[in-house]
Amino acid sequence: MDRDNVGRAFMVATRYENMPEASDQEQNLPQPPLERPAEPGKKIIPLTRADVLNVPPMDLRKALEERLSIRAWADVSLTMDELSWLLWATQGVRKIGFAVGSQRTYRTVPSAGGRHPFETYLVLRAVRGLPPGIYRFLAIDHALQEVDVSRDFSKDIMEACKKQIFIEQAAATFIWMADAYRAEWRYRARAWRGIFQDAGHVGQNLYLAASNIHCGVCGIGAFDDIVLSRLLGADGVELFPAYAAAVGKLK
Numbered sequence: 596m597d598r599d600n601v602g603r604a605f606m607v608a609t610r611y612e613n614m615p616e617a618s619d620q621e622q623n624l625p626q627p628p629l630e631r632p633a634e635p636g637k638k639i640i641p642l643t644r645a646d647v648l649n650v651p652p653m654d655l656r657k658a659l660e661e662r663l664s665i666r667a668w669a670d671v672s673l674t675m676d677e678l679s680w681l682l683w684a685t686q687g688v689r690k691i692g693f694a695v696g697s698q699r700t701y702r703t704v705p706s707a708g709g710r711h712p713f714e715t716y717l718v719l720r721a722v723r724g725l726p727p728g729i730y731r732f733l734a735i736d737h738a739l740q741e742v743d744v745s746r747d748f749s750k751d752i753m754e755a756c757k758k759q760i761f762i763e764q765a766a767a768t769f770i771w772m773a774d775a776y777r778a779e780w781r782y783r784a785r786a787w788r789g790i791f792q793d794a795g796h797v798g799q800n801l802y803l804a805a806s807n808i809h810c811g812v813c814g815i816g817a818f819d820d821i822v823l824s825r826l827l828g829a830d831g832v833e834l835f836p837a838y839a840a841a842v843g844k845l846k
């Protein structure tokens with residue numbers, strides 16, 4: 596593989612005119628699930644639903660003017676409701692419907708072709724009422740599922756993110772894991788473009804929603820794909836880290 600030119604080769608190979616073959620959707624292959632199923636036997640924690648969350652109104656212009664990346668936080672825990680708000684803002688499901696030949700979720704973020712390929716994983720260090728550990732957001736049920744709460748993984752997530760020291764101090768780290776086939780089913784290899792376009796929207800919603808609850812965010816693109824995937828129990832290919840972000844309370 597010509598690694599120096601793989602990006603250019605990808606962009607050329609995924610031009611519409613260079614990929615005339617039918618996608619799996621066009622060949623009537625079954626649609627993959629809208630979300631990976633919850634793991635049997637692991638604890639599920641319901642979250643306060645967005646419509647009853649008590650979040651103050653927010654001036655969008657002010658939020659845009661003040662947005663910046665934050666890498667140092669107050670030593671204060673997030674509340675479960677604050678976490679619920681951030682999860683809803685980034686991946687919250689408003690409804691499930693059917694359009695353009697497939698079932699789809701409608702969320703607080705847009706997604707290419709409504710595929711919504713992400714599973715949100717969380718490394719939580721300081722959320723009131725939750726033991727530190729690794730969790731997954733079950734977006735359709737608006738709930739958390741424990742993945743591994745046997746210990747605090749904040750040092751592991753810092754190391755997986757190329758040893759960026761500040762990440763160890765985050766109250767929560769969000770990792771958006773992309774389920775490649777969910778998008779590929781419709782778009783073949785062009786799906787990967789949409790995955791990263793989608794990730795940008797998700798990240799920006801996190802920045803804006805965090806500012807409304809006195810939190811600060813830093814987007815994270817520097818991570819070791821294999822180490823991070825292993826930490827979260829993913830294979831790193833079919834389910835791979837697309838983007839991440841560290842969150843904490845503002846000083």
Ligand SMILES: Cc1cc2nc3c(=O)[nH]c(=O)nc-3n(C[C@H](O)[C@H](O)[C@H](O)COP(=O)(O)O)c2cc1C
Nearest residue numbers: 662663664665666759798813814815816817818838
């Ligand atoms: C896709 C993406 C990946 C990023 N990855 C990192 C990262 O790994 N570490 C880091 O400290 N900042 C990271 N950042 C934050 C940028 O450095 C930051 O947005 C940029 O310096 C502009 O600063 P501002 O966000 O305060 O305007 C990332 C931002 C984006 C959008």
